[in-house]
Amino acid sequence: MQTKSTSTQYGRMAVIIHWSSALAVILAFAAGFVVANLAPAAQQGPILIAHITLGLIVFALTLLRIVWWVAADKRPRPVDGQPRWQELTASAVHGLLYVILILMASSGIVTIILSNALPTILSGGPVPDMSALIPRVAHGIMSKILLALFVLHVGAALYHQLIRRDHLLARMGVGRA
DSSP states (O other): OOSSOOSSSOOHHHHHHHHHHHHHHHHHHHHHHIIIIISOGGGHHHHHHHHHHHHHHHHHHHHHHHHHHHHTOOOOOOOTTOOHHHHHHHHHHHHHHHHHHHHHHHHHHHHHHHHTOHHHHHTTOOOOOOTTSHHHHHHHHHHHHHHHHHHHHHHHHHIIIIIIOOOGGGGGTSSOO
């Protein structure tokens, strides 16, 4: 696999960024869900630190991905035989994923700044209630949008792989073309 993408396959750099981002998003989402819904107050601090760290990693990887596409690489062409509406939907979902990931990271950063919670959390103190902060409310709403986009993205990939059998996942380093 080449570092840069070809007309039919993503390059090594795009593949690494994609799968690293996917893993970090899943872990950040899980940590955020645990903090918001399951963890007792005394145990929220370390999980929130993990959530923040993973969120910053996702933010950095998303920015890196955008810079990589703009400055150094090109995307493969759409899959042959795919209807135009699917191409447009795929472009919209990918674009919205980038926008939501950037907005979620931004709202998370602003929430931490406005709440002044980081020193308390890092010192092992209790996590303050941030639920009334507008950026925190937006962060929660966007997490649901992100989940929906993620399900669409994975569902489309599985549709291509299992129903259309066009080996779409091979373009992203999974299986053979």
